[in-house]
Amino acid sequence: MQEPEFRAVDPRRCFLLWFVPPLTVFVLGLVVLLVSGHITGPFRNVTVVRALLASKRDFFQDEQVKRILMARGYQVHVTPAGSRDLARKPDLDSYHFVFPSGHVANEHVKTRRTGKHAVPFRPFFSPVVLGTFRGYAEALVRAGVATPHDQGEQPLYYNLDLQKFMELVEKHKRWNDYGAANGNRVIIQSPDPCKAYSGAVLAGFLASARDDNPPQTVEAAEDLARRIKPQIDAQGQTSEDMAPKYFAPEGPTHAAIAVIYEHQYLAHQLEKRGADKERVLLYPTVQHQSTPELISFTPEGDRIGELMMTDPELRRRAVELGFHSLGWNGATEQDFAGHLSERGVPEPPSGERGRVALPKAELFERMIDVVGDCR
Structure with missing residues (x-):
């Protein structure tokens, strides 16, 4: 029988075989973190x-x-x-x-x-816009107050005639009058005009639809505010920001039309890569760029x-x-x-239509105070 052989193993070699691979990974990771600033960040x-x-x-x-x-x-x-x-x-x-x-x-x-x-x-x-849902936008098309901005099969942008829309509000029209499955009144919901700029801009939109010429006196500003106040009051209780409600999964139950900023809508669509075809924008007859x-x-x-x-x-x-x-x-x-x-999102019609002519700052402030019963 062949006698057994004994092989001497260098323990240092075993240690290196076990230690070098993870050490290499650690060094490479450290270099990456140093270059990116994640290691030095806490000490900066x-x-x-x-x-x-x-x-x-x-x-x-x-x-x-x-x-x-x-x-x-x-x-x-x-x-x-x-x-x-x-x-x-x-x-x-x-x-x-x-x-x-x-x-x-x-x-x-x-x-x-x-x-x-x-x-x-x-x-x-970022323009102030009106966020809605495709079913409501198509109802407004049937009502004769909105038109698709482009002729695509599922347009994301619609033009809205504010003067004609206000007539629907004044006549207390309801969404189901135009084929939408909603028995509520046709209204726009906005943040509190006393607190949020986008809510104040809605008052400016409505005032411009009432009169192309902004008021030049306090009396004229107050009179115009009283004329549009019923449209603002129709929405009931207001909040400070409509965007979270509009983009929530149950958004259509919160507000059929919500005043938001264009960038909020585009950020949502960019994240979805244009896949959300149900949420669309209405661009009023006149626009306002914040x-x-x-x-x-x-x-x-x-x-x-x-x-x-x-x-x-x-x-x-x-x-x-x-x-x-x-x-x-x-x-x-x-x-x-x-x-x-x-990212699959069409360019919106920002700036393609006339801009709303807001009154001078002090007169606009007075209008908002009257419209919103601000204190």
Whole structure:
């Protein structure tokens, strides 16, 4: 019989065979994390910036935006508020910057900051639109107050004649009068006009449909407000934001037509890659583009505003969230239509129709006070 052989094994070799593969993986992973900034991030000096934001707070609450800002050394702490409430906040000066949604609130903030640091930035705009559902849009077509924007089989955008629509409201017409399975009145539901800019813009839409010429006196503003007040009152109790209700699975039961911002709808469709064919937009006879101003009160706020205007990643993300990006000169930037097309979403008819002529800020404020019984 052959005698057994004994083989000496070097324990160092066994250790290396066991240790080297995971060590290699660890080193490669460490390199990736260092390059991406995930390891150094916790040790980086991060500046916390306090911001008072209206509806555009959804931009700063986006996870990708948070990561981009963190990589630049900033974290924005968001305090939500309606635009009109924001402009009247007693502790306004305690924030690094504010971001109201509309012109009236912008001007009110700048007036309060007279003689103080107040630097405005306009990184993007988003039209105020009416979100509805295909069944209701087709009912409005049958009623003769809406037309598809294009001739596709399932258009996402419709034009709405506000004057004719208001006649339906005044006559107390119901959705089932035009073939929709809903016995409720035909109305538009909006956020509280006393708090939210988009709710105030609905009053501007209706006022423009009543009279092409904006009022020039307080008396004329109050008279026009009283004429459109029944259309606002018809919706009953209002909330601060219609978008969460509109995009909820049970959205059609919350509001047949909801006042929202175009970017909210486009962000939803971009996420779905155009697959949601039931939710559609109505573009009124006249349009209104909300051009919010980031108004900075401090150097830290200035830096956030500058990043919003110049940082390629932030600006690209704004387009991905449905905003029309603006440059320093106010011109539209980024390939907005191309980005939508790549994701199967047709370009909306933003800016293709006349803009609503809102009254001067102080007269518009008075109109809203009357329409909404604001206190």
